[in-house]
Amino acid sequence: MAKKIIAAAYGDPTEVLEVADVRVPTPGRDQVVVQVRAAGLNPFDVKVVSGVMGRNSDKLPISPGAEAAGVVHAAGTDSGFVAGDEVVVYPATAALAEYVLSPAANVHFKPAGLGFAEAASLLLAGVTAVDTLATLRVSSDDVVLVHGGAGAVGSIVVTEALAAGATVIATASPRNHEHLRELGAIPVAYGVGLAAAIDEARGEQRITAVVDTVGTDEAIDVSLELVAPHRIVSIAAWGRVDDGIVIVDGSSEQSRHHRREAVEPLLADAAAGRIGVEIARTFSFDDAGEAFTELAGSHPRGKLVFEPK
Ligand SMILES: NC(=O)c1ccc[n+]([C@@H]2O[C@H](COP(=O)([O-])OP(=O)(O)OC[C@H]3O[C@@H](n4cnc5c(N)ncnc54)[C@H](OP(=O)(O)O)[C@@H]3O)[C@@H](O)[C@H]2O)c1
Missing domain, CATH: 3.90.180.10 (Medium-chain alcohol dehydrogenases, catalytic domain)
Structure with a gap:
């Protein structure tokens, strides 16, 4: 038994x-x-x-x-x-x-170089992160705003967007700002003053894409002020579909394809230390x-x- x-x-x-x-x-x-x-x-x-x-x-x-x-x-x-x-x-x-x-x-x-705990914690968050960026076709031309950049999904979104050459601004609690800086992102605190903090972080640059891993009205409202709805991909804002934002959850053929294709590269990247878990x-x-x-x-x-x- x-x-x-x-x-x-x-x-x-x-x-x-x-x-x-x-x-x-x-x-x-x-x-x-x-x-x-x-x-x-x-x-x-x-x-x-x-x-x-x-x-x-x-x-x-x-x-x-x-x-x-x-x-x-x-x-x-x-x-x-x-x-x-x-x-x-x-x-x-x-x-x-x-x-x-x-x-x-x-x-x-x-992969031999990846511990059991890390391997067991990588793929659900990892394939989701890759799916968001593939859906947005993020490239080195993009300035990406990531809501929840220090979370399990958000950390991998930040890492992968930076690896694609994009500039990344990410929201998190202040206790996680140093972590975001170490990854290479510009941290901003969510909550009161979020819109002004994003404006200061982006300076003269225009935000071109948003990945939302949080789903709050605050995150979606501030994003709709910055980009067109189809440039906002969320994994959590189910109540805001009517705003025209894009929800990904592995249910569409495109989303399933992104996720299947992501598995082996994620395992290799984690084993090589390019993605931290x-x-x-x-x-x-x-x-x-x-x-x-x-x-x-x-x-x-x-x-x-x-x-x-
Ligand atoms: N659709 C899909 O396919 C899919 C797949 C995976 C996960 N999800 C969903 O995505 C969400 C995130 O999953 P996860 O595994 O990344 O969770 P997680 O590791 O718990 O991360 C959650 C993040 O949210 C941030 N956060 C909490 N309250 C916030 C607020 N009011 N405003 C902005 N950020 C806030 C936290 O930031 P701080 O710690 O810095 O405060 C934390 O980094 C969950 O709802 C999960 O169910 C959906």
């Missing part, structure tokens, strides 16, 4: 998350069973468990965990993997567990509820990582 985290009801993660005993899965011909060394926690997991994404009792119990890294435990004959391979699973389901079952198509070889805290079966609660609030920079112990 093996352990995995489930939520038998929607609600406060500290109340609804529990540890279930399940059988170790057996892979089909094109499936892989991975012994999880680390699984990245994402706001998506928190939103699903808390019921923000909707409450449908037919979907209970929920098994959170959308990305993992580990060692192949058993592999189907047509999978292309063998026991002992070090891999990353993305997209994954039920990854907050000792073992995760996945179609081979979602399993990727982990910071780990803020690890958690396990005992303190999963606290980790979910921490991610839902104003949390320190870096990823929260599950390690089965």
Whole structure:
């Protein structure tokens, strides 16, 4: 038997998350069973468990965990993997567990130079970041405003936009401004005075594209004063679609294509140190509820990582 985290009801993660005993899965011909060394926690997991994404009792119990890294435990004959391979699973389901079952198509070889925790925390945020910039076709001609530039997605947006040669202005709490400067971006504080702070940061330059990872009305309103709606790509402002901004979430064929193509370059860039993945805290079966609660609030920079112990 093996352990995995489930939520038998929607609600406060500290109340609804529990540890279930399940059988170790057996892979089909094109499936892989991975012994999880680390699984990245994402706001998506928190939103699903808390019921923000909707409450449908037919979907209970929920098994959170959308990305993992580990060692192949058993592999189907047509999978292309063998026991002992070090891999990353993305997209994954039920990854907050000792073992995760996945179609081979979602399993990727982990570069040797990349740790399990970092590998497990890279791809969901990374493919999303690449998708935003590919949708905007950001190039060295652009001056990009990134809302939430120190977040998991935002940090990779900033890094990739700078790598494309763009100038980057990014919003964050003052505690994260030095981090943004180190990446090469111009930091500005969100909140009161945001529009004036952006004006000062851009000087004579014109903002040409916006990536919003936050979804607040403040972020969208200030952006609409700077660029046309189709130059604003958001991953979170679902309530502002009527303004003509572009939401990307992996549901369109173009978005899926961007995300598929991004996986291998992201793994290579992270292994080479061109993309940094910071780990803020690890958690396990005992303190999963606290980790979910921490991610839902104003949390320190870096990823929260599950390690089965
Ligand atoms: N559509 C998609 O495909 C997709 C994919 C991935 C994630 N998402 C969504 O995107 C969002 C970000 O995900 P993430 O993993 O990057 O989260 P994260 O690591 O928790 O980062 C959130 C960022 O938001 C910033 N922030 C918080 N309140 C803010 C405010 N009022 N104004 C401006 N910035 C604020 C924080 O900045 P400071 O810490 O500097 O204050 C932090 O850097 C989540 O809502 C997530 O569900 C969507």
